[in-house]
Amino acid sequence: MSDQVLHSISHRRYNPLTGSWLLVSPHRTTRPWLGQQEASSKNELPEYDPKCYLCPGNQRAQGDSNPQYKNIFTFVNDYSALNEEQQDYTPEASKNDIASLLLQAEPATGRCYVITFSPKHDLTLADMATADIVPVIQAWTRIYASHLSPSHKLYAQAAQALAAIPASPDGEVAPPTKGQLRYMQIFENKGAAMGCSNPHPHCQVWTTSAMPDEPRKELAQMAQYRRDHGGRHLLDDYARLEMEKQERVVWQNAGFLVVCPWWAVWPFEVLVIAKRHVRALVDLTDAERVQFAEAVQEVTRRYDNLFETSFPYSSGIHQAPLDCAEEEAETSWFHMHFYPPLLRSATVRKFLVGYELMAEPQRDITPEQAAAKLRNCGGELYRKTPN
Amino acid sequence: MSDQVLHSISHRRYNPLTGSWLLVSPHRTTRPWLGQQEASSKNELPEYDPKCYLCPGNQRAQGDSNPQYKNIFTFVNDYSALNEEQQDYTPEASKNDIASLLLQAEPATGRCYVITFSPKHDLTLADMATADIVPVIQAWTRIYASHLSPSHKLYAQAAQALAAIPASPDGEVAPPTKGQLRYMQIFENKGAAMGCSNPHPHCQVWTTSAMPDEPRKELAQMAQYRRDHGGRHLLDDYARLEMEKQERVVWQNAGFLVVCPWWAVWPFEVLVIAKRHVRALVDLTDAERVQFAEAVQEVTRRYDNLFETSFPYSSGIHQAPLDCAEEEAETSWFHMHFYPPLLRSATVRKFLVGYELMAEPQRDITPEQAAAKLRNCGGELYRKTPN
Ligand SMILES: [Zn+2]
Ligand SMILES: [Zn+2]
Numbered sequence: 001m002s003d004q005v006l007h008s009i010s011h012r013r014y015n016p017l018t019g020s021w022l023l024v025s026p027h028r029t030t031r032p033w034l035g036q037q038e039a040s041s042k043n044e045l046p047e048y049d050p051k052c053y054l055c056p057g058n059q060r061a062q063g064d065s066n067p068q069y070k071n072i073f074t075f076v077n078d079y080s081a082l083n084e085e086q087q088d089y090t091p092e093a094s095k096n097d098i099a100s101l102l103l104q105a106e107p108a109t110g111r112c113y114v115i116t117f118s119p120k121h122d123l124t125l126a127d128m129a130t131a132d133i134v135p136v137i138q139a140w141t142r143i144y145a146s147h148l149s150p151s152h153k154l155y156a157q158a159a160q161a162l163a164a165i166p167a168s169p170d171g172e173v174a175p176p177t178k179g180q181l182r183y184m185q186i187f188e189n190k191g192a193a194m195g196c197s198n199p200h201p202h203c204q205v206w207t208t209s210a211m212p213d214e215p216r217k218e219l220a221q222m223a224q225y226r227r228d229h230g231g232r233h234l235l236d237d238y239a240r241l242e243m244e245k246q247e248r249v250v251w252q253n254a255g256f257l258v259v260c261p262w263w264a265v266w267p268f269e270v271l272v273i274a275k276r277h278v279r280a281l282v283d284l285t286d287a288e289r290v291q292f293a294e295a296v297q298e299v300t301r302r303y304d305n306l307f308e309t310s311f312p313y314s315s316g317i318h319q320a321p322l323d324c325a326e327e328e329a330e331t332s333w334f335h336m337h338f339y340p341p342l343l344r345s346a347t348v349r350k351f352l353v354g355y356e357l358m359a360e361p362q363r364d365i366t367p368e369q370a371a372a373k374l375r376n377c378g379g380e381l382y383r384k385t386p387n
Numbered sequence: 388m389s390d391q392v393l394h395s396i397s398h399r400r401y402n403p404l405t406g407s408w409l410l411v412s413p414h415r416t417t418r419p420w421l422g423q424q425e426a427s428s429k430n431e432l433p434e435y436d437p438k439c440y441l442c443p444g445n446q447r448a449q450g451d452s453n454p455q456y457k458n459i460f461t462f463v464n465d466y467s468a469l470n471e472e473q474q475d476y477t478p479e480a481s482k483n484d485i486a487s488l489l490l491q492a493e494p495a496t497g498r499c500y501v502i503t504f505s506p507k508h509d510l511t512l513a514d515m516a517t518a519d520i521v522p523v524i525q526a527w528t529r530i531y532a533s534h535l536s537p538s539h540k541l542y543a544q545a546a547q548a549l550a551a552i553p554a555s556p557d558g559e560v561a562p563p564t565k566g567q568l569r570y571m572q573i574f575e576n577k578g579a580a581m582g583c584s585n586p587h588p589h590c591q592v593w594t595t596s597a598m599p600d601e602p603r604k605e606l607a608q609m610a611q612y613r614r615d616h617g618g619r620h621l622l623d624d625y626a627r628l629e630m631e632k633q634e635r636v637v638w639q640n641a642g643f644l645v646v647c648p649w650w651a652v653w654p655f656e657v658l659v660i661a662k663r664h665v666r667a668l669v670d671l672t673d674a675e676r677v678q679f680a681e682a683v684q685e686v687t688r689r690y691d692n693l694f695e696t697s698f699p700y701s702s703g704i705h706q707a708p709l710d711c712a713e714e715e716a717e718t719s720w721f722h723m724h725f726y727p728p729l730l731r732s733a734t735v736r737k738f739l740v741g742y743e744l745m746a747e748p749q750r751d752i753t754p755e756q757a758a759a760k761l762r763n764c765g766g767e768l769y770r771k772t773p774n
Pocket of ligand 1: 218335337
């Protein structure tokens with residue numbers, strides 16, 4: 001294909017999901033590295049760490065103690081970035097509209113949760129079998145379902161999911177009783193390189209009264225695409241195109257496609273896309289939850305195998321907002337991003353700095369080269385999983 | 388003022404310069420820190436390092452040797468992210484327009500330069516006197532002027548600047564002879580925390596055939612503001628507003644205002660704004676170049692004083708593109724961003740991860756609190772400058 005030349009020349013690629021551009025410099029992968037190296041992380045953690053605030057039975061920073069949980073444990077973050085109740089804010093009645101335009105603020109409320117994936121301190125998703133990841137996805141589904149607006153297009157699906165999926169035997173947290181929240185962001189930070197302060201396997205769930213910027217941009221782009229293409233979905237068309245082209249596909253099963261997207265910023269960035277029109281977690285069937293767990297397992301295990309290290313990343317799910325009009329729910333297309341910072345070994349990381357902050361993101365190896373590497377490191381996890 | 392409540396409640400702020408939002412969580416500054424700590428960097432560097440590829444007389448990676456330069460030395464980056472000449476790229480004649488829409492690429496050419504600020508390996512801008520920073524600004528002005536399109540609205544100013552400002556006695560690099568470049572990004576990465584591989588004081592200058600995303604977004608927002616407000620400039624109005632409000636002002640002189648902007652993402656992010664309509668470096672008078680050098684000196688010295696460490700940051704100048712219509716040149720308003728990652732000591736850094744990558748940027752201390760701290764750490768540099 002004529003695209004072959006893109007593996008040797010500098011070029012820019014367009015991200016239709018956010019409307020932004022990226023600079024790709026594949027000729028540059030030979031440059032020497034003189035900068036910071038990360039320590040290669042070996043798994044020498046204990047199964048239980050008495051100082052970990054996530055391990056069963058331990059006390060947390062604000063005094064609460066974790067139960068002796070056996071599966072998955074959810075609690076409200078002791079240091080939430082958002083408060084549920086707070087003083088009102090009304091912008092100063094402005095002498096001129098310039099101030100109200102240039103110094104815009106709006107109050108934001110919400111609640112932040114932490115969900116542990118396992119009572120074992122020394123596991124990661126890569127160490128866990130698909131069957132052990134399914135309960136994580138069930139917990140995500142239940143917490144999403146329980147926060148959905150009663151007027152939501154997917155409310156019936158949510159009620160069904162809550163009836164069909166058993167609650168975690170270790171208990172759950174009831175959603176806030178007043179004030180419908182607008183959006184739920186489920187995300188995981190893994191590894192010190194991602195600023196994660198605790199190796200105990202867990203994710204965070206932030207719910208907010210406002211629609212955050214990234215999913216807002218994506219939904220706007222997806223809505224525009226639907227308008228321009230007779231109701232077709234951007235990620236549906238994109239997934240079909242990638243399945244046809246093959247070169248950026250890492251792995252797939254009946255329900256999910258794993259690709260290094262055309263517009264990937266991070267060296268081994270991965271996008272997990274639902275193959276049919278799944279709008280949110282509550283749309284997944286029992287079989288699809290297993291397929292999604294497989295996809296998460298494949299991505300995280302391949303990441304660890306790539307450089308034979310516990311691979312750091314931030315991951316997150318984008319899906320239908322908790323509170324939105326029917327149109328926005330229909331426009332949503334379930335997907336999960338993985339943004340890992342490692343560049344070409346366990347110890348060389350990529351920084352988003354300088355030109356990338358001032359001008360635009362830049363990468364050296366192409367997404368096609370990254371996908372080929374990730375395709376080739378399937379199989380067993382390189383290290384022995386603790387048991 | 389009623390804005391006082393913003394120092395205790397979670398809220399979102401709008402960045403009118405890019406059209407994006409930010410989550411502010413001031414109540415969260417008390418949370419404990421368990422994650423990665425950066426080593427505090429002490430200046431124990433030699434004045435000359437035989438292994439540094441930027442020191443005078445040393446050989447660089449691709450074989451060239453640096454001259455025994457005494458002032459400022461400019462050369463073409465040995466590992467440029469962009470090539471000046473490369474194979475053509477013509478997208479595959481697509482079977483369907485979906486592929487050409489979802490797999491968009493365009494060739495990008497350009498040239499990347501490195502400019503050293505001093506022959507001394509152990510200096511930083513914070514160590515340098517204003518009088519020693521003026522030649523850096525002169526070098527920036529000359530390289531910008533020499534790359535400007537002959538059809539540019541500022542071409543006369545560029546010719547005048549090249550005639551008035553002496554070339555560096557250590558020589559200069561002639562601009563490419565064919566192909567007008569669209570944009571020049573001058574930026575500095577300082578410190579290992581910003582992935583900078585060499586402490587020798589230097590910046591980079593990337594010139595590209597395409598308009599990068601960040602300045603493109605800013606110019607679009609500034610153009611919209613002018614259309615909506617009878618030709619007034621966003622950054623003019625903003626600077627006046629901040630001078631009136633005072634609470635986010637760090638420092639100012641006759642020519643430049645230094646603020647922690649209302650919408651700052653990084654804990655101690657700073658914006659240096661020209662007080663009059665300076666469109667690009669070539670608009671600066673002799674006196675303004677000195678004033679700008681003072682501003683750069685004040686920011687970098689205050690940064691180092693803040694935590695008594697060599698403060699890491701990425702900084703960059705936004706100004707008129709090298710090649711643009713008169714309208715775009717007139718819309719441009721000279722400013723410089725400083726994005727530093729340190730949070731509340733020399734060893735605690737902020738990571739842009741998780742929620743910030745998936746949803747939207749988030750900060751704990753407010754820009755007003757940051758500005759107060761930076762106002763209070765003027766005066767002499769905390770450490771003795773090598774001489
Ligand atoms: Zn997304
Ligand atoms: Zn700017």
